[in-house]
Amino acid sequence: MSFLPSRRRRRVLLGAAALTAATIAVAGCATQSPESGGEGADGDFSGQTLNALLITSHEGAGNWLKEHFEEETGAEVNLTIVPYDEIGSTLALDQQSGANTFDVAAPWYVSIGDLAEGGSIQDLTDWIDETPSLDTDDFIPSINDPYTLVGDRRYGLPFDGDTHVLFYNKEILERNGITEPPATWDEYLADVKTITENEGDDGVYGSAIFGQKSPLILGAAYANRLAGFGGEFVDEDGKPTINSPEAVAAAEALVDAVPYAFPTAAETDFGVGNGAWYDGKVAFIENWTDLGVGSE
The missing domain is CATH 3.40.190.10 (Periplasmic binding protein-like II)
Known part of the structure; x- marks a missing residue:
């Protein structure tokens, strides 16, 4: 139209x-931070588990990506699906309670500031800058900046921006x-x-x-x-x-x-x-x- x-x-x-968008963010107490590299640095994550928090409308895509990611990396992916308006509070409660269940999440971008301030998600600025394969120059600035920046630091990567x-x-x-x-x-x-x-x-x-x-x-x-x-x-x-x-x-x-x-x-x-x-x-x-x- x-x-x-x-x-x-x-x-x-x-x-x-x-407009809306979703942002991939790394949980504040993820079991392995992006900077640490670890055994999976070469793309082989055999024996590792990734716990991801997604919203209901992304369940189908999440299951598709889970299948292919597990096949390509050897990792095990566990998905937790919650309603759209509950993902921010679910992620914050997980971190504040000390449960630290989730490694990555896809919260609504307007909650990024509160999640960052509360320590529920990690500052990814240095990791993004040191990972040229991400090719962030290819992201649309009007989506990338509002959806990931808190001050001058980035707390995620946008993967969905639609109308x-x-x-x-x-x-x-x-x-x-x-x-x-x-x-x-x-x-x-x-x-x-x-x-x-x-x-x-x-x-x-x-x-x-x-x-x-x-x-x-x-x-x-x-x-x-x-x-x-x-x-x-x-x-x-x-x-x-x-x-x-x-x-x-x-x-x-x-x-x-x-x-x-x-x-x-x-x-x-x-x-x-x-x-x-x-x-x-x-x-x-x-x-x-x-x-x-x-x-x-």
């Missing part, structure tokens, strides 16, 4: 307004006489209302809204609308603008769509929403680009 210019009166729908977009099911739109995807949030509301009123009794709804209490996921849907209405989270002085007319209109637009969403919006998480999408039960879903795999 293409970008549209932000015009307040048109209530513009932005196809991509929220929040609006996906739509062409077949459902066509069944309901909708010939084009919406270009504004008003059009989006009209479309989801039409679809739910026509097919809701058959278990097909206008949209899936991730309303479960998760600041990142629900916040991304709000950010899409905030950008579309021409609003900002903060002004030029860094002061919150959450009560601005644009911010209020964005919240109202999200609330207005809830009655036409897959039930129940307040309980819909990644698993429920994505399942409804793949089952052809919703016409629209706001998600990150990896949802496109398997959506054709």
Whole structure:
């Protein structure tokens, strides 16, 4: 879906307004620090174990990488999978309690500062600088720096930086006489209302809204609308603008769509929403680009 210019009166729908990324970080008390080299310096990690902490949506990729990493290195990889909004607290508790279960983790990048300050993850700056094979000059600076830097020190390596977009099911739109995807949030509301009123009794709804209490996921849907209405989270002085007319209109637009969403919006998480999408039960879903795999 293409970008549209932000015009307040048109209530513009932005196809991509929220960004997220995951960062690989080394746990603060990992059994072997990157600098130490050790027996695995030549790529042979036979007899060693790597305990990794990942989020639910990365489980499939994690299992695939686990299989290939074990085959290529001889190491044993143990994966622990937790919900997206629990990975930071899980990692911090592991280190603070002294359990020191995890060697590496992939936390949400906004938690890097707190994790670094609390000693839950290691400073990797010197190791990164001394490992030319990482080729960090090839990383996009606007992703690499915000996702790994705390002050002037790096605490991880980014491996996932993607865009929040609006996906739509062409077949459902066509069944309901909708010939084009919406270009504004008003059009989006009209479309989801039409679809739910026509097919809701058959278990097909206008949209899936991730309303479960998760600041990142629900916040991304709000950010899409905030950008579309021409609003900002903060002004030029860094002061919150959450009560601005644009911010209020964005919240109202999200609330207005809830009655036409897959039930129940307040309980819909990644698993429920994505399942409804793949089952052809919703016409629209706001998600990150990896949802496109398997959506054709």
